[in-house]
Amino acid sequence: MSRIRFALAQINPVVGDIEGNSALIRDAVRDAANAHASVVALPEMALTGYPIEDLAFSSDFVAESEAGIARLAAQLADDGFGDVAVVVGFIRRAEAPSFGGAIAHNSLAVLVNGRVDSTYDKQHLPNYSVFDEQRVFVPGRQTHALVIGGVKVGFLICEDLWRDEGPVQTLAEQGLDVVVVINASPFDRTKDDNRFPLLERRAREFNAPVTYVNLVGGQDDLIFDGDSAVVDANGAVLARATRFDSTILFHDIVGTAGGNGIAVRERNLNLLAPVITPDKDELDDIWSALVLGVRDYVEKNRFPSVTLGLSGGIDSAVCAVLAADAIGAERVFGVSMPSQWSSDHSKGDAEDLADRIGCHYDVQPIAGLVGPFEEQLGLQGLAAENIQARARGMILMALSNQHGHLVLTTGNKSEVAVGYCTMYGDTVGGYAPLKDVPKTLVWELAEWRNRIAVERGETPPIPENSITKPPSAELRPGQTDQDSLPPYDVLDAILERLIDRRESIATITESGFDRSVVERIAHLVSISEWKRRQGAIGPRISRMAFGRERRLPITVRRTSL
């Protein structure tokens, strides 16, 4: 009977940056070993970043991953941690390519004594929701288990754990001391409701603890929340990491295999204080996810700063606060771009917001820019309204060209769904923080963020007026969103059923909504697909985000989905 310490290191790699990610891994192993860990597990594809999409077809990149993992093993030994077993995700070349041309396995390596001891290839490749792994990877065929420091360890990669058949079954028959699952499992609002019951069920099936380590960080539209955990053989949560941040979780495992297998450094283990990070408010989770999404898009793409239009409305206010929380207000450049139709309160609320959060603030009126277009082209009605939004987009892009800012586009999910936006106008930008946040949730988040500020003794960042006033695009006198759309609580309820739950018009109507309203919304969603295809990416928080999770034709003669 031996007892050794496992460390679960949830790190935040950058896709493609094998060298940088190796450095993150070495730092994590050093920290874990210094806390007496003998086994350190890191997430799925920690070496390459995840998802790499079609980069998996690059022979060079696969070779770099294989060379990178060997070099990492040697470096860890040079660092003095050769006698620590390091379990880490990478990709490696498959013996034969798939019919579709995939050349690589999504794999795990066990590094010890300066070399790659063994590897395991993911057997179940998810190909639904946001995942395209059957497109880009070759499935593995062999289950893998090892004795490390007297502990019988079974290995799984992410989707393997979710399927009843295959490696889960094989491992359950082997009388293991622990199962290590490495993951790249993206956040959505409901993820915990599925993840923890699964861990608990599997631990009971294995009759062994399950240690689960997940990526953290933003990668384009996906947010990885970490949430690494240890669940014991009875299904009880023994340890749970902080979410949305890099951290290491420790747990001691008792081995039954005696002195066989891989030898690791013996440690004098002090008693481990159990870390079980409590569940937080859902709004807190969502806010953290959005902040992480903005921060990582900015930092991983090396933008010095962001700019966005401040209209005085709720969407731009929440985006500005998210950006300030993500990268600091001193890197946020707000621009008020009033027109002749902008109300005094709009201008005042925009300035008030900038004052509250302390970001840069500029005013660029658009009347002198829009007038020449209207006159030369004789524009009226919708065409004239759109010119206003497009002049604002041009201003923001010009500022981006001059100063290197990333432009944030402030549209929310409700608008994106029904196409309530001007293409090449308010849709301009590289990242859309609220793209997956329905309008009603934008309000909830605003109130939550102000409440938190009060609890912390800070100034609530969002002007009360921006929360309470009726939403308006202010493209013509007295316009409000509800001239064109049903009230947002009705709209969002219909959209949630139509998009997230894929309910039919008939089903939605039966549950009490007006048929003509439902039909009109479904029609708007359908004809706006071309707008969404050209839209900026933004952080996914739902289980049906626009973009890679919901793929529909533009050309289609059918309104409902």
Add this chain to the structure above:
Amino acid sequence: MSRIRFALAQINPVVGDIEGNSALIRDAVRDAANAHASVVALPEMALTGYPIEDLAFSSDFVAESEAGIARLAAQLADDGFGDVAVVVGFIRRAEAPSFGGAIAHNSLAVLVNGRVDSTYDKQHLPNYSVFDEQRVFVPGRQTHALVIGGVKVGFLICEDLWRDEGPVQTLAEQGLDVVVVINASPFDRTKDDNRFPLLERRAREFNAPVTYVNLVGGQDDLIFDGDSAVVDANGAVLARATRFDSTILFHDIVGTAGGNGIAVRERNLNLLAPVITPDKDELDDIWSALVLGVRDYVEKNRFPSVTLGLSGGIDSAVCAVLAADAIGAERVFGVSMPSQWSSDHSKGDAEDLADRIGCHYDVQPIAGLVGPFEEQLGLQGLAAENIQARARGMILMALSNQHGHLVLTTGNKSEVAVGYCTMYGDTVGGYAPLKDVPKTLVWELAEWRNRIAVERGETPPIPENSITKPPSAELRPGQTDQDSLPPYDVLDAILERLIDRRESIATITESGFDRSVVERIAHLVSISEWKRRQGAIGPRISRMAFGRERRLPITVRRTSL
């Protein structure tokens, strides 16, 4: 021994339009039956259109497809063709959903005597290149063969034919008289080089003729070329249909099964004149594909007309001619938008083009629109250049808002690859006819199209000057594309290796290109991914089109792929 006539009806359905597609199918069956056909085969998913993407997750749509196929069977009988066997693609509900939530099979129905005689579910689901069928469909498990009018017929759906294992093997063991393959197989420049050798090989393996019927038409970025064919048991092509157009191909098949199976109307068969449409010039095929792509995007989305900027350059000239060939010059609205940097020849060439093709022509100078932005924002350099392109985009969108035009964006594949375009400027538009056409191919197409015109005794549509002058964005005095980019023959050669062939920088350099040039191009391709994600769709003609065929992260710290 019986002898009956098979008809292969390549039709052009619209995704989602079950009623409209049923009407197309009924018309085709009528025409085929009037030409004495006893069996009519229509393409994969002819009833629903293809690809339907995530519409396959809609329970309603699956139910509509099943109801639609039953109704179609009844209608065909009502039309007087109950004793014709009709083989047609549709989707139907699977017994159990896949783990990823797919609920439908990609299926084929045999309709006869007013009802669905039997169905077959596609077994091999492609999930590479532009295909996501493992995402959206459940694979079938059963091979299917029937005797129809004394002829033993085996059935396959598209990808089934491409795989050596599975249904191809099972059918080869059954001593069939003919194999019917229904397809939705998109065009690319090299498709014929693969398709016909495969048909010939399979026919020999089956020791029976193979009848191959394919969709025709444009669906978003995919172009289906038809090219339906019959290959005999020795691998000889017996019949081949016109490409890029709806048509019916006939072939008489001799049966060995006697009077068993499904009875069909007996016909007095006259001798069939063999139709073997000859292969055309590759440029002719590409031009036809682009014209079909533009036409079907316009017509299926019900745009009255298109507009585009005419710069006097080659890209806009070719786009205008494509549009005129697709929908008629009277529905094409060209706009010249000269700036202070526009040369006299640019304005002259644009007007000359419009005169030659007879499209509408308008001049909208941009000086008065750009000046206020430059002054208010103090713009210089790149920011000022981009404002010019964006003012042009605003003009085109304003005209679209006023008149309902579809805006065509004229960028070519070389520009799209390296990001040589202004976001929200020249990228503005709903459809990009040249998106998958490298610059050097644009020139080839222009010369080919002019040559064809001369052969037909028509005015060459493209001004010679637009073909011969050095390409320039004309955003500053004396600018040419080659200030920023290598010569286009070098650029396109590097891009073809980097993108289409996925060669590494090292491999490309070894074949004789300057390493620093290759590295810079690879870097530009990588950092332009965000631009491509927000770009308009356009017709695919290569085997590595940007969009659904090449999926890469925006955030990535690695330049080459």
